[in-house]
Amino acid sequence: MIRRLLAVLGASVFAPAVWAAEALTGEVQKQPLNIPAILMFVVFVGATLCITYWASKRNNSAADYYAAGGKITGFQNGLAIAGDYMSAASFLGISALVYTSGYDGLIYSIGFLVGWPIILFLIAERLRNLGKYTFADVASYRLGQTQIRSLSACGSLVVVAFYLIAQMVGAGKLIQLLFGLDYHVAVIMVGILMCMYVLFGGMLATTWVQIIKAVLLLSGATFMAVMVMKHVNFDFSTLFSEAIKVHPKGEAIMSPGGLVKDPVSAFSLALALMFGTAGLPHILMRFFTVSDAKEARKSVLYATGFIGYFYILTFIIGFGAILLVSTNPAFKDAAGALLGGNNMAAVHLANAVGGSIFLGFISAVAFATILAVVAGLTLAGASAVSHDLYASVIKKGKANDKDEIRVSKITTIALAVLAIGLGILFESQNIAFMVGLAFSIAASCNFPVLLLSMYWKNLTTRGAMIGGWLGLISAVGLMVLGPTIWVSILHHEKAIFPYEYPALFSMMIAFVSIWFFSITDKSAAAVKERALYFPQFVRSQTGLGASGAVAH
Amino acid sequence: MNDSIYLSIQNSPRFKELVRKREKFAWILSAIMLGLYSGFILLIAYGPQLLGAKISPTSSITWGIPIGVGLILSAFVLTAIYVRRANGEFDDLNNAILKEAAQ
Numbered sequence: 001m002i003r004r005l006l007a008v009l010g011a012s013v014f015a016p017a018v019w020a021a022e023a024l025t026g027e028v029q030k031q032p033l034n035i036p037a038i039l040m041f042v043v044f045v046g047a048t049l050c051i052t053y054w055a056s057k058r059n060n061s062a063a064d065y066y067a068a069g070g071k072i073t074g075f076q077n078g079l080a081i082a083g084d085y086m087s088a089a090s091f092l093g094i095s096a097l098v099y100t101s102g103y104d105g106l107i108y109s110i111g112f113l114v115g116w117p118i119i120l121f122l123i124a125e126r127l128r129n130l131g132k133y134t135f136a137d138v139a140s141y142r143l144g145q146t147q148i149r150s151l152s153a154c155g156s157l158v159v160v161a162f163y164l165i166a167q168m169v170g171a172g173k174l175i176q177l178l179f180g181l182d183y184h185v186a187v188i189m190v191g192i193l194m195c196m197y198v199l200f201g202g203m204l205a206t207t208w209v210q211i212i213k214a215v216l217l218l219s220g221a222t223f224m225a226v227m228v229m230k231h232v233n234f235d236f237s238t239l240f241s242e243a244i245k246v247h248p249k250g251e252a253i254m255s256p257g258g259l260v261k262d263p264v265s266a267f268s269l270a271l272a273l274m275f276g277t278a279g280l281p282h283i284l285m286r287f288f289t290v291s292d293a294k295e296a297r298k299s300v301l302y303a304t305g306f307i308g309y310f311y312i313l314t315f316i317i318g319f320g321a322i323l324l325v326s327t328n329p330a331f332k333d334a335a336g337a338l339l340g341g342n343n344m345a346a347v348h349l350a351n352a353v354g355g356s357i358f359l360g361f362i363s364a365v366a367f368a369t370i371l372a373v374v375a376g377l378t379l380a381g382a383s384a385v386s387h388d389l390y391a392s393v394i395k396k397g398k399a400n401d402k403d404e405i406r407v408s409k410i411t412t413i414a415l416a417v418l419a420i421g422l423g424i425l426f427e428s429q430n431i432a433f434m435v436g437l438a439f440s441i442a443a444s445c446n447f448p449v450l451l452l453s454m455y456w457k458n459l460t461t462r463g464a465m466i467g468g469w470l471g472l473i474s475a476v477g478l479m480v481l482g483p484t485i486w487v488s489i490l491h492h493e494k495a496i497f498p499y500e501y502p503a504l505f506s507m508m509i510a511f512v513s514i515w516f517f518s519i520t521d522k523s524a525a526a527v528k529e530r531a532l533y534f535p536q537f538v539r540s541q542t543g544l545g546a547s548g549a550v551a552h
Numbered sequence: 553m554n555d556s557i558y559l560s561i562q563n564s565p566r567f568k569e570l571v572r573k574r575e576k577f578a579w580i581l582s583a584i585m586l587g588l589y590s591g592f593i594l595l596i597a598y599g600p601q602l603l604g605a606k607i608s609p610t611s612s613i614t615w616g617i618p619i620g621v622g623l624i625l626s627a628f629v630l631t632a633i634y635v636r637r638a639n640g641e642f643d644d645l646n647n648a649i650l651k652e653a654a655q
Contacts, residue, residue, distance in 0.1 A: 103603070106620040107596060114589045114623065117630045121578040121585075125638070241612035254614040255604025256596045263597035270593050294639050301628075301635045308624040535558040541571055542561060542646055544653070 037178055037360030044216075044368045045193065048209045052201035055208065062401040063547075065202035065408070066133035066383055067288040070547065072207055074295040078302020080207045081286050083214035085112070085277075085303070086310050087163075087373040088170040088366050091217065092343045093435065094311070098318020099326070099345035102243070102253025105318050109311035111273030116307065119278050120300040125293035126454045126540040127284065132547050134380075135284040135446065136388045139453045142532035144461035144525070145397065148449070149388040151468045155445035156281035156384035158472065159438050160377045160415070161422065163280075166434035167377070168423025170343070171370040177340035177347065178363045187423040190370060195416040197375040198382065199409050203289060206375045213372040216365045218306065221313040224346070224362070227353035228320030243322040253322070265499050269436065272503035276439025279446030282373075282380035293543050314346075321345040324352040374419065382411040436501065437479055444506035445472035452514055454540060457533040460526040463518025471510025478502030561653045570645045577637060581630050588626055592619065 059065050072080070090112065098105030131137040136152035168187050175186030197205050232238040240254060247253050277283065287296050325331050331339055331348040338344055350362035386408035391399040399407075426434070449468045452459045479485060481497040499505075518526075539545050561567050595603055603616035 103614075103616050103620075106616070110589070110592070110620055110623050113627050114585060117585045117627050117634070118582055120631050120634055121582045236617070237611045237613055240614075240617075244612060251604075254612070255616055256600040263594075266593050266597045270589065274589070294643055297635045297638055301631050304628050304631045308628050311624060312621060534562055535555065538558045538561045538567070541567070541574075542650055544557065544561065544650060 034178060034356060034360050034363065036357045037363045040360050040364035041367055044212075044364055045371075048197065048205075048212070048368075048371070051208045051212075052197050052205040055201035055205035058204060059202045062133070062387075062404055064204065065405050066285075066379075066387065068202070068204040068207050070289060070291050072289040072295075074290060074298025075302055076207070076211055077286055077290050077295065077299035079214045079306065080210040080289075081283060081299055081303035082306035082310070083210035083217075083369075083372055084283055084286065084376050085307050086214060086217055086369065087167060087435070088174070088370040090435065091221070091310075091314065091366060091369060092170055092174075092346055093166075094314045095318040095321065095346040095349075096342040096344075098315055099321045100342055101257050102247070102249070102319070102322075103255055104257050106311075106315050107256060108269075108273075109314060111270050112277070113304070113308055113311060115274040115277035116300060116304040118274060120297060120304075123278055123451070123454070124287060124296045124300050125543075127450075128287050128290065128293045128296040129540045129543040129546045130454070130536065131288055133285070133288055133387050134383050135281060135450055136384070136392075139446075139449050139464070140392070141453065142529050142536050143453065143459070143464055146393050147461050147465045148453075148468075149392045151449065151465060151472075152446065153384040153388040153393075155279070155441070155449075155468065155472055156388075157381055158476065159279070159281060159442045159446065160381035160384075161418070162434060162438035162441065163282075163377050164374060164381075164415075164419045165422045165426045166438070167370050167374045168419050169426055169434070171367065171374075172423060172427065173340055173343060174347070174363065174366055174370070177344055178367075183427060184424055187420050190374060191416040191420040191423075193371055194374040194378055194419075195412055197371070198379045198412045203285075203379060206372075206379050207286075207289060209368075209375060210372045213365065213368045214306065217369055218310060218313075220350070220358075220362050220365050221310060221317060223358070224320065224350060224353055225313045225316040228316055228323070228349070231320070231324065231353075239316070239319055239323070243319050246327050247322050264504065265501060268440075268499055268501040268504035271507055272436060272440040272443050272501050274443075275447045275507065276441075276443040276503070279442030279450065280439075281384060281442075281446065282376040284446075284450075285376075285380050285383065288547075292546070317346050317349060320353070321349040325349050328352060378412055378415050378419070381415050382408045385411040437484065440479065440501055440503040440506065441472065441475045443503050444475035444510050445469075448507065448510040448514055452511075454536075456518075457530055458518050459514065460518045460521040460523075460529050462521045462523070462526065463514045463516070466517040467510050467512075467514025470513045471506055474509045475502050475506035478506060557653050561649060564649060564652065566645060566649050566652065570642060570649060573645075574638065574642050578634070581634055585627065585630055588623060592623055595619075 063069055094105050094109050097108055127135065127138055130141055136149045139152050140148035168190060171190040172183040172186045175181050176183050197209055229239070232242060243253060244251055286299070290296050290299055325345055325348040333339055338348065347359065347363060347366065351359035386404050390407040391397065391404045445468050448471055449464045453464065478497045479502050481495065482502060483495040483500050486492050486495045603619065604614050607613050607615055607618070
């Protein structure tokens, strides 16, 4: 302890000079205590806890708790959605992907983005007009409440669990590198903080934490990208040619490489990213925080702009890391690998372009990012349990607000414990791919049911149930049998399912079986459900009868 | 909300016009976005050397870069086009329908 403290003190005193000289070996710098980082992080946590306190005073009803009373503006919500999307997994993971494989990182990020226009064109306004707190409100609008809500809640929880794993692993690694703290301590800390935001602040606090973080992250990433471009005199050609010179893969970083090995994998990944977005419960929930369809549309416009801008920055940052981080022995260990792993490329770059103060800023922002995203995820997971499972399935819609929120809070605590456990279990996985897996499940279970419930008159409870469950089971099953889990985690020799991304197959299974089991459904309930389509259609188009902003 | 309002809206010619126009517009824009992206994925799968080709012999920039960044920009531009029309023309039409139904 004392020795570490001394080493840390020594390192932090000499750090600025050392970074300026750019000539230190990896060993001494292993885990320097960065005072500016800790201070900035403490400021962020303090500010967000104040917001949480402020929000807790304003949370009077279920509408406040789940949907911030419907009073978030389109611009604010756009930032919050972008914030949910610009998770630490995408910031660290995609810049790491650019750092290791160059162009592949851009391919990956484009896949994340193109889902947004589709969400706007086909889903956003109908979703806003039909729903109240969760997307299951929409999916079960005219179908069997018990069955469809159970299905949607399970779909949400599985997605939330995988997404949470990615975030927790990111948090652990980040703090390990930054504070020299134990991985487990870091994960537990994140679990406790996210729990507090959601428990006391509900959606209002979660949204504002997300907005603040989005602004901080966009500013920080902009600064890094500008500094990288300044290093190459704002000439992209120089940026790329310098990167080619120093990267072990050489010219290959400028063209598609190993990310997608064959057309099937490419298409499967593309589907997962595009339609997965439209099935992420924590993102869909944000559409209910604005007052009407007009604001919902604006949210998507702003979100698409911010996310697109962010991905372009990430690409520049990844290349900047090739130039400024991979060539600097101070960021590497004795074996020549990056300190803290490849996911730390962007964090090291912050140090290279802005010194230890800026490293502190980016580390604090990256950590804040994780906190904000896990809070959103936890709220989505807790709402699925309280609003869908408890209030609608168990209490058959007769639960009062107070009980419902209490269940939500208990679930929040349970989810925090689960997230901590899973975070520890999945310590050594590449976090960007974990997010890809969450998307596959969202695209195969939540998305087909949601889309068809709004667009297809003949959808029945039976079809949605069977198809949705098959989509969920096949996405999870194929994932377990695929290379990501079967080989990398379970250490089997060869994967039973050859593709890393199951979405192409699991989505097909979901859609075909929803279709088949719906059209063959001749029950009386099915006739009734089909008849209810037209009132639903009118409401989804015009917003007549939609839940609006709550007046106090 | 009583059923007769829903029924009268459903049968109103203005509502039919709104639905027809908006659906058509949304599907066209979706098709453009999906088309651009599918084209990109097909290029990755079947013609990666095209994306890896340099845009000029003296530059290190490959065609993949402007195409990729162009896709990101097109996503934003398509969203902006839709929001502009939906929040203007379509919402006006929608308000007229709701007003008509309330009478």
